[in-house]
Amino acid sequence: MKPSLITWPANFMFTLSDQEIQAGCIYFERLRLVNSVPFFYERTFIPNINLTRFVSRKLENKSLFNTLHKYYQIEIISGEQKLKAIRADETIASLLNITTGVPILHLERKHNTNREQFRFYSSLFCNTELYSLYVTF
Numbered sequence: 194m195k196p197s198l199i200t201w202p203a204n205f206m207f208t209l210s211d212q213e214i215q216a217g218c219i220y221f222e223r224l225r226l227v228n229s230v231p232f233f234y235e236r237t238f239i240p241n242i243n244l245t246r247f248v249s250r251k252l253e254n255k256s257l258f259n260t261l262h263k264y265y266q267i268e269i270i271s272g273e274q275k276l277k278a279i280r281a282d283e284t285i286a287s288l289l290n291i292t293t294g295v296p297i298l299h300l301e302r303k304h305n306t307n308r309e310q311f312r313f314y315s316s317l318f319c320n321t322e323l324y325s326l327y328v329t330f
Contacts, residue, residue, distance in 0.1 A: 194221050194222040194223070195221065195248070195251075195252075196219050196221040196247060196248040196250065196252065197220055198217055198218070198220075198241060198248060199218050199219075200217060200218065201213070201214060201218045201238070202238075206314065206316060207273075207303050207314055210310065212240070216240045216242045217241045218238050218240065219240075219241050219244065219247055219248060220239075221236075221237050221252065222234070222235065222236050222237070223237070223252070224288055227323075227324050230290070231290050231320065232319065232320060233317050233318060233320070233326070234285060234288045234289060234318045235315055235316070235317045235318075236315065236316045237257065238314040238316075239314075240311065240312075240313065244265060247264075247265075261306075266307075267306045268306060268307045269304045269305070269306055270305055270306060270307050272305055273305075275301040275302075276299070277298075277299045277300075277301075278297075278298060278299075279296070279297060279298075279299045280294045280295065281294065281295050281318070285297065285318045288318075289318065289320045291320055295320075297318055297319060297320050297321070298317075298318070298321055298326065299318055299319075300315075300316070300317040300319065300326075301316050301317075302314065302317070
């Protein structure tokens with residue numbers, strides 16, 4: 194899904210600052226495959242603060258972290274992560290090509306950056322049946 198501008202979802206996974214709420218949200222979704230098998234589905238939420246032309250960028254098969262660094266000089270310096278084992282609902286099961294109700298890993302992340310008071314967020318749903326999730330953070 195191409196990035197688009199939205200209002201922040203109600204009951205967001207992390208507490209947002211007034212500045213983030215007022216700026217609005219850049220939102221996009223990506224499905225990642227390993228050996229042509231869906232491995233994880235990610236929803237990304239970025240505050241629309243000084244990210245000129247971000248919604249026109251093509252992110253397919255590109256690293257979000259590299260894009261932020263190359264065009265906006267934004268680097269991830271730390272983060273917070275919540276992990277939960279959940280059962281896949283119909284939507285997630287369909288995207289990950291698994292049966293509804295199969296256990297999956299749900300990660301909610303807050304990425305802190307080198308830009309003061311600028312952070313972005315992601316919600317990932319991972320099918321770890323065939324592959325492990327490995328992240329250097």
